Amino acid sequence: MDGPQPLLEMEHITKSFGAVHALQDVSFRVYPGEAVGLVGDNGAGKSTLVKIVSGVEHPDSGVIRFDGQVVSIRNPEYARTLGIETLYQDLALINNLDIVANMFLGRELVQRLLLGAIQVLRSREMETESRQILERLKINIGSVREKVEVLSGGQRQAIALGRAVGFGKKLILLDEPTAALGLREAQQALEIIGRLKGEGIATVIISHNLQHVFSVVDRIVVIRRGVIRGERLIGQVVGDEIVSMITGAAELRKLEGGLQPSSA
Amino acid sequence: MSADTGTKTSPGLLSWWHRPEIRDGILDNLIWLILAVTLLAFSFIPRYFTVPVLTNVLLHSTFLSILVIGETLCLLTGNFDLSVESVLAFCAMFAAVLMGTRPPTPGWGISPWIVLPAMLAVGGLIGGINGFCVSRLKINPFIVTLATMIVFRGLTIIFTMSQAVIKFPLVYKAIGTMMAGPIPVLVLVALALYLFFHFLITRTLFGRRLFATGGNAPVAFAFGLEPDRVVMQAFILSGVLAALAGWFLSARIDAATPGMAQGMTFDVMAAAVIGGVSLKGGKGSLIGALGGVLLLGAINSALTVANVSPYWYNVIRGLTIFFAVGLDTLKQHLR
Numbered sequence: 106m107d108g109p110q111p112l113l114e115m116e117h118i119t120k121s122f123g124a125v126h127a128l129q130d131v132s133f134r135v136y137p138g139e140a141v142g143l144v145g146d147n148g149a150g151k152s153t154l155v156k157i158v159s160g161v162e163h164p165d166s167g168v169i170r171f172d173g174q175v176v177s178i179r180n181p182e183y184a185r186t187l188g189i190e191t192l193y194q195d196l197a198l199i200n201n202l203d204i205v206a207n208m209f210l211g212r213e214l215v216q217r218l219l220l221g222a223i224q225v226l227r228s229r230e231m232e233t234e235s236r237q238i239l240e241r242l243k244i245n246i247g248s249v250r251e252k253v254e255v256l257s258g259g260q261r262q263a264i265a266l267g268r269a270v271g272f273g274k275k276l277i278l279l280d281e282p283t284a285a286l287g288l289r290e291a292q293q294a295l296e297i298i299g300r301l302k303g304e305g306i307a308t309v310i311i312s313h314n315l316q317h318v319f320s321v322v323d324r325i326v327v328i329r330r331g332v333i334r335g336e337r338l339i340g341q342v343v344g345d346e347i348v349s350m351i352t353g354a355a356e357l358r359k360l361e362g363g364l365q366p367s368s369a
Numbered sequence: 370m371s372a373d374t375g376t377k378t379s380p381g382l383l384s385w386w387h388r389p390e391i392r393d394g395i396l397d398n399l400i401w402l403i404l405a406v407t408l409l410a411f412s413f414i415p416r417y418f419t420v421p422v423l424t425n426v427l428l429h430s431t432f433l434s435i436l437v438i439g440e441t442l443c444l445l446t447g448n449f450d451l452s453v454e455s456v457l458a459f460c461a462m463f464a465a466v467l468m469g470t471r472p473p474t475p476g477w478g479i480s481p482w483i484v485l486p487a488m489l490a491v492g493g494l495i496g497g498i499n500g501f502c503v504s505r506l507k508i509n510p511f512i513v514t515l516a517t518m519i520v521f522r523g524l525t526i527i528f529t530m531s532q533a534v535i536k537f538p539l540v541y542k543a544i545g546t547m548m549a550g551p552i553p554v555l556v557l558v559a560l561a562l563y564l565f566f567h568f569l570i571t572r573t574l575f576g577r578r579l580f581a582t583g584g585n586a587p588v589a590f591a592f593g594l595e596p597d598r599v600v601m602q603a604f605i606l607s608g609v610l611a612a613l614a615g616w617f618l619s620a621r622i623d624a625a626t627p628g629m630a631q632g633m634t635f636d637v638m639a640a641a642v643i644g645g646v647s648l649k650g651g652k653g654s655l656i657g658a659l660g661g662v663l664l665l666g667a668i669n670s671a672l673t674v675a676n677v678s679p680y681w682y683n684v685i686r687g688l689t690i691f692f693a694v695g696l697d698t699l700k701q702h703l704r
Contacts (some may be wrong), residue, residue, distance in 0.1 A: 111600075159591075161590075161591050180593060181590075181591050181592060181593045182508050182593035183594070191591075193588075193591060197586065197588065198585075199580075199584040199585045199589065199651075200584055200585065200651075201580060201584035201585075201651040201652055202577075202580060202581060202584060204517055206577060206580075206581075209580065210588075210589075210594065211592030211593040211594055212576060213574050215573075215574050223569070223573055224573075224574040224575070225572055225573050225574075226572055226573060226577060227573060228572075335514050344377070348704040
């Protein structure tokens with residue numbers, strides 16, 4: 106066959122919310138260690154696609170293969186056991202909990218007492234491990250016992266990113282990892298993401314900022330109104346063709362080209 | 370200096386206020402300050418600081434305090450349970466009728482050893498109904514628990530044609546009057562419950578899930594913390610604890626009356642909120658809530674000792690609740 110086996114393979118995925126067709130017959134692949142940019146306008150279906158992979162939403166039809174196996178990603182926990190971590194755009198941190206609690210959200214280390222009836226949190230271990238992860242990713246935070254509601258937007262995003270990256274094993278999904286960040290903070294976030302490639306972890310990045318996407322990904326996939334409109338390897342992108350694919354100008358030009366001879 | 374000095378408080382007198390650990394420490398433990406000031410004020414009432422009066426404050430706080438535990442669990446998830454007072458009365462009456470004491474009900478003469486677990490189970494079941502309607506059917510907790518509050522009060526009255534049931538078997542009622550030295554056993558039981566649930570809330574996965582659910586349920590869901598299940602569990606525990614309080618109260622007075630604990634829900638809510646448990650969910654502690662219970666108990670007994678007309682009680686209780694909710698709002702602004 107041609108090349109390596111894809112890590113994630115989605116075929117003919119369809120998803121509707123009432124009358125809105127969020128995704129229509131979408132097929133999408135990610136190879137091991139690859140960084141893929143998923144771009145498109147607001148409401149194009151990017152977030153829905155990511156939420157299906159991370160188990161928050163379920164497709165109406167279509168097949169998902171992970172590591173060559175057909176999987177049904179029922180819930181976020183299952184996605185995590187597969188080795189998929191997600192940084193959600195709108196579902197990031199819980200404000201009234203501290204940094205450690207947020208880092209270990211849904212994967213709390215516990216000690217079972219009374220035949221598992223009571224699960225006591227192993228707070229100290231989680232604290233140490235959180236500190237190690239943040240150090241490894243060079244994210245500077247005063248105390249990991251601080252509640253996240255007192256952190257700045259940049260710090261919050263760094264924590265959310267640190268959580269996804271720190272625990273990611275095979276695939277990391279990043280929905281707008283640089284939105285709401287200052288210039289320097291965004292640069293730091295991109296550096297962290299760039300380092301993942303060296304560790305052999307695949308990433309899917311959603312972003313409105315094409316410059317950010319171009320600086321870290323190998324391949325770019327354009328989605329518009331729930332349909333994949335095309336994809337390019339980063340080296341093969343010509344001019345502003347990605348922008349015209351996003352806005353639909355490329356198709357319009359093609360249509361017009363059929364009607365009247367182009368001036369160029 | 371630049372223009373932004375205007376937005377920051379000038380260094381010096383108030384700078385400590387901007388350090389989160391100090392500010393939150395004060396705001397979260399405000400109740401103990403209020404309690405201390407209140408007790409200081411009450412010390413001017415003659416015959417207030419005596420052992421019988423203070424023991425009485427503790428004993429009367431017991432029933433309220435147990436309901437407050439369940440209420441705090443529900444509040445932490447961002448919900449509330451108005452039905453606790455009716456669950457208390459219904460379960461007490463259920464037990465009374467099963468044990469078959471004095472007329473009007475013929476009674477079934479069932480052993481208290483069976484009746485006790487059964488009444489706790491009934492409490493849990495009613496809590497489960499509340500929890501199911503709130504978490505699965507997504508009905509507003511106010512509507513759900515107001516409905517169960519009214520329905521189960523009605524059923525309590527129907528059960529005995531509005532008559533009281535008195536005189537229980539010794540096994541059932543002994544706990545109401547037992548003493549451990551100078552301290553009523555009920556007070557010790559309540560204290561043990563507080564220690565246990567405080568541990569559960571602060572140190573276990575269940576507690577973490579409670580706070581996560583109240584803080585941000587969609588995120589909790591996305592990370593597999595099952596907020597719906599957590600809400601269900603909180604309501605079930607609230608029902609079981611209300612049944613337990615029903616046992617203790619009926620054992621204490623050796624009677625189950627159709628109107629018992631009526632209006633108590635408001636004291637329960639007030640105690641929790643005065644104690645720093647947020648109505649918005651995700652914030653608060655049981656230790657604080659206990660402070661709220663003690664404050665209400667101190668105020669009530671002071672009114673009695675000072676011979677204030679009972680007609681004023683409701684006015685003062687109402688003002689206390691108003692004060693509690695005002696305090697909750699004010700604290701959010703101060704942070």
